[in-house]
Amino acid sequence: MRTRILGKMLNTEVQEYLNRNDIIIVPVGTTEMHGGFPLDCETVISEAYCLRMAEACDGLVLTGLPYFYAGATASGRGTVQVTVRQGIDYLGAIARSLLRLGFKRQVYMSFHGPAHMTICPMIRDFYDETGVPALYMDCMIQFDKNKDLLTDFLNDFHSITVGAYKVMNRLEDVPLVTGYQHTTPQSCAPFQDLFSLGYQSAAVGYCFGENGDHMSTPDIPDVATRDALAERGESLIDAMVERMDMPHVVEQMRKLEEYGHENEKKYPWMPSAWNNR
Template sequence: MRTRILPKMLNSEVEEYLQHNDIIIVPVGTVEMHGGFPLDSETVISEAYALRMAEACDGLVLTGLPYFYAGATASGRGTVQVSVRQGIDYLSAIAHSLLRQGFKRQIYISFHGPAHMTCSPMVRDFFDETGVPILYMDLSQQLGKLAKDLFTSMDCFHAITVGAYQIMGRLEDIPLTTAYAEPMQQSCAPFNDLFGLAYQSAAIGYCFAKQSDHMPTTAIPDAAARQRLADAGQSILEKAVADMDMPHVVEQMRKLEDYNNEVEKTHPWMPSAYNKKEN
């Protein structure tokens, strides 16, 4: 296959793919202040994961979705903030379009912590509307589960970021800098007791006071240091994807659809069953 990234494909190539498979992975990103890394860091991490995941399960990747709810980084002048509600509606429209095109097994992924507030409601509403189970995978959670032996410190997170840029052919977009490498306490740390009362950024509204709040990043003084980080991070990322067992995930999605269809036969009042009947 010439490429697995859908926007880079010819329409005829997509049609050929859909003759034998129906998997698309959709990385949901952000453009937000990110210490000494580019604003689209968490978009690129998600896209790099998506590409390796698609390669593992014969899927395609829909890139180009960087503008969603950023959260506490809205105080950054470079951050593009979209409301949770707007993000849900936009992503839902994309999901419906992909289903009409023939992509029945849709997997939404993100390395951005607050992305669950956009993605999880969308996938549940989509099932009620269509009867088709689509999936959201929280990559930060998956990394914690699957790569504990590799993810030993925040330096590993920084390495993954640089490795993702390398996978996407953008390594030189990572600047050489030491300006953001000093470890420091977040200005909002006195309120961590409130922030911990719900999942990640979903507890209460706040914004960071300083660019270094999100986040101090490792020193990258020269190109050799950047390359070492990239190689180490790519290895961690690819190990995590291998441990995900994507062929199993997509096969389970197919089996779950069969299970749901059986449930609907005996529970015709379910929203998904009702909407199928109406359509």
């Protein structure tokens, strides 16, 4: 294919694709302060993973979704903050539009900690309304499942960030910077006992007190350093995506929809069955 990114395709190319397949992978991002990295870095990480995932399972990618609930980084002057509810409604409208077009297997991916608050409610409401099981793959969970690939979590996280820009042909957008490494604890560290009582950023409301709270960034003094980070990061992205086994994932989604339709016949009071009478 000339490209797998939906917005770069011709309408006729999308039609040709939908004649043989129905997979769309949607990276859900943010625009938020992130140390010495560009504000859209967590969007770009998600996009890079989704592109590699689409290549592995013959899917398309819907990019261009960088404005969702950021969370504690709202204290940053460059952070664009959208409420959780607004994000749920907007993403749900996109999911319904994609379904009308013929994309029955929809996979949503994010590298952003609080993204589950937006994506998970949409996934469940979408199923009850349509009977179609969309899937959320949390990239942070994929990190946890593949710890053996990582020699040092924080350094490899930074490498993946730079590598993602390389995958998306945007490596030069990563600036050469120094002075963004931080050795002091986060200003909100005294409240860690509260933060740990719930899942990631969903336990309690707060914002970072210092710009340096999110995110410490390694020195990237020259192009050679940036290139080395990018090479390491791209290799980690490729290794993780290979382990995801996307052909198996999308085949399971097809079988799960069939399973759901059988249940709808047995239990017509299920929301998906009731809503589609």
